[in-house]
Every structure is written in C-alpha cells, then in structure tokens.
Amino acid sequence: MSITADIIRGHTETIILVSLMEHDSYGYQINKDILHKTNNRYELKEATLYTAFRRLEQAGYITTYWGDEKVGARRRYYSITQEGRKACEQGLREWKEAKAVIDKLLESNEYM
C-alpha cells in the first residue's frame, strides 16, 4: 500500500490537472474521483491536496473562483489554464517514460 500511496502523492499535481481537463472541479470532488477510480482504496490527505492547489495556482496552471451555492457553504472551484493543459501533457509523457523504465528495470529480472 505504501508504495502506491507514495507514487500517488508524488503525482498529485498531474492527477489534479487530469481531473480538471474534463471540467472544473473542487477539492472534495477531486478526492471523490480518486476514491472512485481506485475502488475506494486511495485518497489524498486534504493538506497534500491544498498544497498542490496553491503550487499549481502560483505556476499559473489553474485558476480559482467561488461558486454561488444557494444552500450551505460556498465551494471553491478550480479551472485549468492553457499552460496547465501543456503541463498536464508533459506530466503524462514523463510518467509513461518513468513507467516504461521501471517496468524494464524490474521485470527483466530473469530469476523471477
């Protein structure tokens, strides 16, 4: 579990960008998506998630706005920018390359 959790945490920013590619979203929704896609096995700590939001905001990859909820507390939505889309594609490329390299390094073991 811990290796997967570490890898997920290491790719928090790309995971956020990917989920914003389809539509604008907010913190809890993004975490719900992660839970859903991993069959309720993984989710990000709030602290990790919001640190990543601030970093992405500073880099100009996402912008933020407040929703106008009629009931309950208002939500803070995030929306991906053009640079964010580029960074997302770059992150995916890097991940694919890393995955291929790790696969090769670990699976080429003839004693397995």
Place this chain on the structure above:
Amino acid sequence: MDNLRIRKYMDQLFDNAPVNRRTLELKEELIANALEKYNDLTQRGYVEDEAFQLVIGSIGDVKQLFADLGADDDYSQAYYLQWAREAQEKKAVLTSISVGLFLLAIVMLVGSFLLYWYNMEFIYIHGLNLNLLGIGLGLLLCILPVSLLVYARKIQPPAEFDYTVGQTALRSENKKQRRKRFKQIKGSLEGLMWLLIVIFYFISSFTTYAWHITWIIFLGGAAIECLLDALTKIFFPLDID
C-alpha cells in the same frame, strides 16, 4: 448538528495560522469540503461520531500549508497596495474639503472683523448682530473640517490581511518619488496662497482705505502657513524629510 463540531475543530486548527486573506479563504474552502464529506458519510450510514473522525482524520498535517501561506506575501502586498491607493485618494478628498471649509471660516471671521473695523460699530439686520453672527458661524464652521481631518487620520487598513509586509513594500517602493512630488506640490500651493493674500490685501485696502491696519493680513498669512506646515507634518509624516 455536528456541523458545529467541524467548524470548531477548524477554528482550533487555524489558531496558529498566519492571519491574512489567503488563510481565511483556505479555511472557508476546507470547511465547505469537510462539511460535504461529512454529510455524504452520514447519508451512507455512518454514525455521526465515526463520520467526524473520518473527516478530521483525512485532513493530514496542515503545518506545511500554513508555512506556504506565511511565506508567500505577494498577495497581501498587492492587496495592501490597492487599499493604500484607495485610502490615499479618500484622504486627499477629505483634506481638500477640510481646507476649503477652513478657508471659508477664515474669510467669515476676517470679513466680520473688517466690517466692524470699517464701520466702527456693529451692524444689525432685523435685530441680529451681523458681526457677532459672522464670527460665531465662522467658529462653528471650524468644527466640521477638524472632524473630517480626524476621520481621515483614522482610516486604517482592514484587519483581515497581514499589512505589515505590504506597508514596508509600499514605503520602500515609492518613498523618494512621493517626497519629490510632495515638495513640488507644497511649493506651488504656498506660492498660490501668498499671491491670493497679496491680492486680498490690495482689494481690502483699496475698498476700506484702512491702510493703517490691513498690513495685519500678512501676519494672518504667515500664521496660516505655519498652521499648514504643522498639519502636513502631522498628516503626511512619511513625505517630509
């Protein structure tokens, strides 16, 4: 409702956080998402206590988040600079109105005094002593600009952001520029004032023929200049060397 419990928990969590707008927004965001998660969990059948523990358990270590918020001061700087510009404009308007009212009061006082001097007796209209009325109104009229100036002095930045950072930025940013401009404006205003005083001296002297006493206008002018000097030192301490 356990909503209160979550809000209280967040209050405690943010007790040691730096006080600025970003932190307040983060807190609002965290509360909104925590409440939604809590409601989802209770709807899925979790007992209130379990749901609460799950919600606060997933928050994680917020210290790093706070460190980021404190270290990044660009936001409060920009916010403060914007506020400072608006406050400066407001203060300028209030000060000009006050100066205008002061001048009006002075004209009324001097006018009433000169009127008495010229006629050597009080002037009555419908039984009212016009001279004393003018002096009384002139003195009353002084109250308004004084209150306006006190109010202008009291304008403070809102408490919700860390303005000490922005303040130092503002000071170093355009201190020199402001001082230079301030000196120029002050110089031309003083020139204008003395020109008006000379004009006033000649007009009042030629209309009243009271040459033996009208020279006192220049003493009044010098007094006004000293007063304005003192006022600028009180209200614009940053702009004077």
